[in-house]
Amino acid sequence: MRFEDKVVVIIGGTSGIGLETAYQFAAEGAAVVITGRSQDKTREKAEEIRGKAVYPDRIVPISGDATKSADVQSIFDQTMQQFGKVDILVHVAGISGRKFGDGPLDECTENGWDVVMESNVKSVYLTNHAALGIMKEQNYGSIVNISSVLGMVGAREHFVTHAYAASRGAVIQLSRSAAVYYSKHNIRINVVCPGLLDTPMSQRAATDTVIREALTKLQPLEPHIGYPDDVAQAILFMASDDAKFMTGVALPVDGGWTAQ
Template identity: 40%
Template sequence: MSRKFENRVAIVTGAAAGIGKSTALAFAEQGAAVIVADIDSQAGEAVVEEIRQAGGVAQFIRCDVTIDSDVEAMVALATNEYGRVDFAFNNAGIEIEHSKLADGSENEFDRIMDVNVKGVWRCMKHQIPVMLAQGGGSIVNTASIAGLGAAPKMSIYSASKHAVIGLTKSAAVEYAKKGVRVNAVCPAVIDTDMFRRAAESDPRKAEYAAGMHPVGRLGKPEEIAGAVLYLCSDEAAFTTGVALPLDGGATAV
């Protein structure tokens, strides 16, 4: 089996569940040493154990992306243990709000922005200098199709994901000649534990979510992981500054 990321090092935030977990497992399966970062220590350690049981290499670190010293420590763990950071999947984020713009609160706005926007900014701020020093690397940030257009009743979340795309494109241009590529993935509704919890309270959500995708189903976490690994691979060496929709055709309608 191909292990195209042998002797490479990947950081994945929000890696304890969902898209982050699937991506951490995929990196490890392809031979990368993986830093599994999350605020959920128990679930994060379980992901590390799963990787190790499969013969992979991984370490867990508790990282709250709203705390700069946590992010700095996460990157330092990678460099201290493995000497480099080849790939970073900045995936940590929080759930959307469900209210019209005028009904939102300032606390909600600040919390969503701190995690979804400043969290990504903090990660790149510490990852990019390491990549520059070693001669290159690849960063993928998690945005959303909500960052590509209007998103009624989740305007704050939508604004945060538009901002992630702005950070991604700007950094991509700033560091393009230095060997650091920066891209974003923009998923639609993905079948994760987070979504299932939301659907349990209102079963109509699952039916509606599947119907918004022309393919007629939800996305799978491993499908997002596959896109992330492609964007980090040598096959994508000419790809930077892209916000890639992964949406079952939703943005094509």
């Protein structure tokens, strides 16, 4: 019950890491605002979360596109109208841009670059920007942004999507720089960097037998692939007072990928 009096906004809370994180915050007593682009899916997942929540009436779905400033502002305006504060922001939303033209730098299309940067960097800027305006007034808050191991280290063969890597590196550096500046307002900003997980976004890689074999070396810790619960546990730790003296940290949850 670390979060009984906390209000948590989860950007991208309808699947994978975001949904599992919402479940766990709700199980520890938080008021949880989950967001997603689809109104129907956001409402459906909020109803599922209520089934595991300590306070089911404090689970609120708000649909919106995190790359649109008006939608992001609406999410935070509605949260403030309902709860009067934002204690924690968790930004999970993002994409893999391969289908839009991402790839090795000499092959990455301009459209692939633009779509990935908008989805993975601009969205973080918009949500963090909105949350920080509220948290400065409160003089406290905790932000956890999700990046990737590919924002920390280079990759060969199976994971060569250079716009994606650049976008994830940008999230880390934006978070670190902001963490230093906003510490004077008692606001902590940290990053969790997953390795390859078994999530809807990663199904292409997670179900490829060649990639799964490569993971035995890339992620040497068995079972060589992570799950949403592994990352959600790290997010809750970073968001909680258990990590009250940690800010500007990029925490890998990667089965040993970045340790090599």
